Amino acid sequence: MYEKRWLKNCVFCANVCIFAFESYKQPMKRITIIDIAEALNITPSTVSRALAGNLRVSESTRRRVMDKARELGYQPNIVAASLRKGKSDTIGMMVPRINRHFFSHVISAVEEVLNPAGYNLLICQSHERVLREEQAINVLLKNRVAGIIMSHAMEMSDFSHILKATSENIPVVQFDRVTKQVPGPRIINDNFSGGYMAVKHLIRSGYKRIGHLTGSLSVNVYQDRFRGYKYALDEASMLIDATHTYQGAITRDTALNCARELLEKHQVDAIFCAGDYAAIGAMEAIREKGLKVADDIGVVGFANEPFADIISPGLTTVEQNAYEIGIRAANSLIQLISRSGYTAIQTEDVVPVRLLVRDSSMKNGSNV
Amino acid sequence: MYEKRWLKNCVFCANVCIFAFESYKQPMKRITIIDIAEALNITPSTVSRALAGNLRVSESTRRRVMDKARELGYQPNIVAASLRKGKSDTIGMMVPRINRHFFSHVISAVEEVLNPAGYNLLICQSHERVLREEQAINVLLKNRVAGIIMSHAMEMSDFSHILKATSENIPVVQFDRVTKQVPGPRIINDNFSGGYMAVKHLIRSGYKRIGHLTGSLSVNVYQDRFRGYKYALDEASMLIDATHTYQGAITRDTALNCARELLEKHQVDAIFCAGDYAAIGAMEAIREKGLKVADDIGVVGFANEPFADIISPGLTTVEQNAYEIGIRAANSLIQLISRSGYTAIQTEDVVPVRLLVRDSSMKNGSNV
DNA sequence: TTGTAAGCGTTATCAA
DNA sequence: TTGATAACGCTTACAA
Numbered sequence: 001m002y003e004k005r006w007l008k009n010c011v012f013c014a015n016v017c018i019f020a021f022e023s024y025k026q027p028m029k030r031i032t033i034i035d036i037a038e039a040l041n042i043t044p045s046t047v048s049r050a051l052a053g054n055l056r057v058s059e060s061t062r063r064r065v066m067d068k069a070r071e072l073g074y075q076p077n078i079v080a081a082s083l084r085k086g087k088s089d090t091i092g093m094m095v096p097r098i099n100r101h102f103f104s105h106v107i108s109a110v111e112e113v114l115n116p117a118g119y120n121l122l123i124c125q126s127h128e129r130v131l132r133e134e135q136a137i138n139v140l141l142k143n144r145v146a147g148i149i150m151s152h153a154m155e156m157s158d159f160s161h162i163l164k165a166t167s168e169n170i171p172v173v174q175f176d177r178v179t180k181q182v183p184g185p186r187i188i189n190d191n192f193s194g195g196y197m198a199v200k201h202l203i204r205s206g207y208k209r210i211g212h213l214t215g216s217l218s219v220n221v222y223q224d225r226f227r228g229y230k231y232a233l234d235e236a237s238m239l240i241d242a243t244h245t246y247q248g249a250i251t252r253d254t255a256l257n258c259a260r261e262l263l264e265k266h267q268v269d270a271i272f273c274a275g276d277y278a279a280i281g282a283m284e285a286i287r288e289k290g291l292k293v294a295d296d297i298g299v300v301g302f303a304n305e306p307f308a309d310i311i312s313p314g315l316t317t318v319e320q321n322a323y324e325i326g327i328r329a330a331n332s333l334i335q336l337i338s339r340s341g342y343t344a345i346q347t348e349d350v351v352p353v354r355l356l357v358r359d360s361s362m363k364n365g366s367n368v
Numbered sequence: 369m370y371e372k373r374w375l376k377n378c379v380f381c382a383n384v385c386i387f388a389f390e391s392y393k394q395p396m397k398r399i400t401i402i403d404i405a406e407a408l409n410i411t412p413s414t415v416s417r418a419l420a421g422n423l424r425v426s427e428s429t430r431r432r433v434m435d436k437a438r439e440l441g442y443q444p445n446i447v448a449a450s451l452r453k454g455k456s457d458t459i460g461m462m463v464p465r466i467n468r469h470f471f472s473h474v475i476s477a478v479e480e481v482l483n484p485a486g487y488n489l490l491i492c493q494s495h496e497r498v499l500r501e502e503q504a505i506n507v508l509l510k511n512r513v514a515g516i517i518m519s520h521a522m523e524m525s526d527f528s529h530i531l532k533a534t535s536e537n538i539p540v541v542q543f544d545r546v547t548k549q550v551p552g553p554r555i556i557n558d559n560f561s562g563g564y565m566a567v568k569h570l571i572r573s574g575y576k577r578i579g580h581l582t583g584s585l586s587v588n589v590y591q592d593r594f595r596g597y598k599y600a601l602d603e604a605s606m607l608i609d610a611t612h613t614y615q616g617a618i619t620r621d622t623a624l625n626c627a628r629e630l631l632e633k634h635q636v637d638a639i640f641c642a643g644d645y646a647a648i649g650a651m652e653a654i655r656e657k658g659l660k661v662a663d664d665i666g667v668v669g670f671a672n673e674p675f676a677d678i679i680s681p682g683l684t685t686v687e688q689n690a691y692e693i694g695i696r697a698a699n700s701l702i703q704l705i706s707r708s709g710y711t712a713i714q715t716e717d718v719v720p721v722r723l724l725v726r727d728s729s730m731k732n733g734s735n736v
Numbered sequence: 737t738t739g740t741a742a743g744c745g746t747t748a749t750c751a752a
Numbered sequence: 753t754t755g756a757t758a759a760c761g762c763t764t765a766c767a768a
Contacts, residue, residue: 030536032745043755048747058753073532078510079451080745083760088447090490090511098475098491104467111493120507122458123466123491125479139488142446143458164441168398280678307675310648400761411739416763426737448761451744739768744761752755 031074039068051076082144091333092140094124094133094150096177101305102322103151106175109326110149117334119146126153134161141165147333152177154219171336175329177221180346185332187325187349191221194318194353195228198272198300201316201355203236206363207270207298210238211262213282214274215250222247225274225302241266250274255281263289263297270298270361276305279315283360299360314358324351399442407436419444450512459701460508462492462501462518464545469673470690471519474543477694478517485702487514494521502529509533515701520545522587539704543697545589548714553700555693555717559589562686562721563596566640566668569684569723571604574731575638575666578606579630581650582642583618590615593642593670609634618642623649631657631665638666638729644673647683651728667728682726692719 033047040047042061049057050065068074082088091114095103111121122145126133133153140148141164148165150172159181166172166183178186202210212229215222226245233240244266249258255278262268263285273279279301286297293299294313301308301317308315328349336345401415408415410429417425418433436442450456459482463471479489490513494501501521508516509532516533518540527549534540534551546554570578580597583590594613601608612634617626623646630636631653641647647669654665661667662681669676669685676683696717704713 030745034745044745045747045756046754048745049754052747056753061753075506075509077451077512077745079447079456079512080760081747083445083447083451083744083762084746084748086760097472098466099469099472101467104465104472107466108493108495115503120511121491123489125476127476135483138443141443143488144445144447306673307678310675310679312680398761402761412761413740413763414738416761417738420763424737429737445761448744449763451746451760452762452764454744737768740766742765743763746760748757748759750755750757752753 030077031069031072032077033074035072036065036068036074039072040064086144087146088144089119090122090143090145091119092124092137092143092145092148092150093121094126094136094140094148096126096128096151096153098123098125100303102176102303102320105322106151106326106329109323110330113327113330113334119334128153128155130155130158137161137165141168141170145170147171147173147337149173149175149329149333151175152179152219154216157218171333173329173333173336175325177219179220183346184336185329185345185347185349187329187332187351188220189320189325190350190353191224192228192231194302194320194355195225195272195274196232197228197353197355198302198316198318199229199232200235201357202270202272202298202300202361203232203238205270205298205361207361208238209266209268210244210270210272210298211259211266211268212245212272212274213249213255213258213262213278214245214247217247222250222274229272244268249281250278252277252281252284255279256284257281259285260288263291269296271300273299273301276301276303276308276315276317279317279360280307280311283311294360294362295364298363301360304356308356309358313360313362316358316361317356319354319356321351321353398445399437399440400445401442403440404433404436404442407440408432454512455514456512457487458490458511458513459487460492460505460511460513460516460518461489462494462504462508462516464494464496464519464521466491466493468671470544470671470688473690474519474694474697477691478698481695481698481702487702496521496523498523498526505529505533509536509538513538515539515541515705517541517543517697517701519543520547520587522584525586539701541697541701541704543693545587547588551714552704553697553713553715553717555697555700555719556588557688557693558718558721559592560596560599562670562688562723563593563640563642564600565596565721565723566670566684566686567597567600568603569725570638570640570666570668570729571600571606573638573666573729575729576606577634577636578612578638578640578666579627579634579636580613580640580642581617581623581626581630581646582613582615584615590618590642597640612636617649618646620645620649620652623647624652625649627653628656631659637664639668641667641669644669644671644676644683644685647685647728648675648679651679662728662730663732666731669728672724676724677726681728681730684726684729685724687722687724689719689721 033044037044037047047065050062098104124136130153162182172184175187217223230240246258249255259282271282273282279299282299283293286293291297301315304317304319308317401412405412405415415433418430466472492504498521530550540552543555585591598608614626617623627650639650641650647667650667651661654661659665669683672685672687676685
């Protein structure tokens with residue numbers, strides 16, 4: 001299998017070693033359609049057509065081309081094809097962080113639709129940084145992606161970098177964190193209902209003064225959860241006190257601090273957190289003060305991170321349907337690409353959420 | 369700014385709407401170096417050189433080219449450049465799952481090195497499926513990536529798909545789940561020491577019969593942790609009973625079942641789990657039996673997933689230095705690419721791990 | 737320092 | 753049904 005002369009001592013591991021061979025070997029010449037054509041005495045165009053499944057090619061040559069391609073180990077060069085076609089089959093996907101439960105599941109769902117359709121994903125993270133989001137979009141554009149599926153970094157206000165894409169007719173589908181300033185479909189969670197259900201549930205459980213820890217209200221996601229929160233309070237004729245809502249309290253640490261204040265200054269007896277990490281911070285603050293989660297202070301989170309049902313007491317939280325969002329976003333994008341023109345459809349697709357009731361919101365174990 | 373005639377009612381939102389304009393507008397012609405050249409009355413080659421920072425171009429034209437490029441909104445076409453150069457600046461990254469704490473942090477670290485160096489990442493998940501790993505590798509090859517950084521799916525035994533890459537001189541850096549069957553550097557955790565430290569710690573804490581839940585022992589990662597486990601037992605002259613080790617018990621569910629057996633049939637008083645999710649399953653089994661974690665049955669995990677310090681009792685676990693692994697893998701790859709030849713260097717780079725002692729392994733709160 | 741020209745591997749438009 | 757040819761946008765010897 002390997003030529004004898006190469007089976008000598010490897011300079012690195014000092015053994016007779018196939019890697020010694022591998023290294024000396026000339027880099028394998030890459031097989032192109034021209035090689036196939038020459039081997040078969042036909043032209044590259046025919047090979048190309050055969051490989052592409054074009055109907056204008058005889059069944060026999062089609063078979064011969066396929067066989068030869070396999071025999072030579074032909075790998076199509078998508079780079080060349082993309083250049084020629086002016087389109088790649090790469091889809092850009094941009095999220096704030098890939099390691100958030102929600103985002104990673106959206107990505108998986110998107111892959112499930114896009115891979116079978118022949119697309120592959122170029123995944124970027126903005127790490128919640130405006131600058132990195134801009135850079136990442138540029139990377140995607142330079143790579144001439146066929147489309148973009150994205151969720152914005154938190155403090156975005158200028159979206160011109162994305163308009164660059166849409167104005168070049170590269171369709172953009174936004175999900176979760178979206179803005180109307182960018183044309184194209186938006187797939188979002190029913191954050192309003194999520195917030196509403198969460199707070200209504202707290203009220204029903206008997207809590208009277210409900211605080212709210214959330215991210216920046218300039219983000220649609222937090223804005224909507226906040227509206228749900230207010231709506232539930234209002235519906236129950238409860239006081240809506242603006243000082244009971246803390247923005248920028250979405251990480252564990254920031255939430256810890258704000259929860260301390262909420263407990264100290266405002267004597268709340270329940271906290272609705274716009275994220276599960278924040279809920280963890282809130283629980284810490286509660287325990288720090290010698291109070292009991294649930295019995296003394298109710299807590300509800302948002303996202304159903306994997307730890308929500310592991311911690312004790314179990315965290316009541318709002319589950320988002322990441323899978324559904326990913327599927328819809330991917331399908332939207334495929335449709336846009338196939339219609340390859342009007343990218344400005346301003347549809348908003350709202351995916352239902354679900355309240356998962358666990359113990360953290362159950363006063364004295366009461367199941368209301 | 370927008371031509372008046374386009375500012376009419378949008379067919380979709382029925383409003384006067386800039387998206388109505390956006391949609392009617394012809395897709396912006398893409399600016400190429402030829403456009404810049406024509407505008408400046410020079411040749412494309414000069415433009416190319418100027419843009420590439422080539423020294424053989426006068427400072428003045430360089431400046432003019434740069435300015436004109438910015439003015440016209442030029443976006444280099446990497447696809448064309450890659451085709452011409454026969455190399456892309458895309459690096460393929462393949463992991464079993466992007467939402468594992470460890471992998472997502474490795475990815476971030478890799479990005480931190482690669483992005484500033486002008487590379488971007490094509491991220492794929494194998495979802496622990498052999499077939500998907502093969503497909504993904506093919507995608508990377510078809511995209512002519514400049515190199516691959518990867519961690520294998522669990523049940524891999526045939527690595528010929530990856531040898532396809534190395535034989536085409538595409539360097540492959542393996543990390544975490546690695547095999548000697550693939551040439552190239554390997555960056556791994558010190559899993560042996562991790563297992564050893566974990567079990568030694570359990571022994572010191574006073575536990576006498578220590579079981580082990582792990583993944584397939586054909587995977588280097590689990591094999592090494594297992595060796596550490598045995599070494600620690602042996603060192604303490606404790607019985608090593610093969611039936612106390614369960615393979616294929618690495619998810620929460622599978623671990624739950626195996627832990628039940630371990631407690632029932634084998635009366636262990638501690639469980640070393642090769643993963644934190646398994647540890648959660650073990651804890652469930654313990655509680656199910658009316659026993660107390662730590663006081664009755666000690667538990668140690670592996671990976672320090674984000675929930676490890678949130679749950680109660682806190683999970684003693686082995687922290688892996690994902691950041692360091694990512695950095696080293698990325699640097700290795702850059703080096704290989706620049707040397708663009710000998711990809712067969714068989715180095716193994718072992719990154720230290722750290723035991724994080726929390727309450728789950730503390731008998732009666734004793735701090736030994 | 738700049739221009740000329742060829743070529744990377746495809747696909748698409750003709751014409752045969 | 754197949755072949756000839758040009759083109760996608762860029763880089764790079766080589767020549768000037």
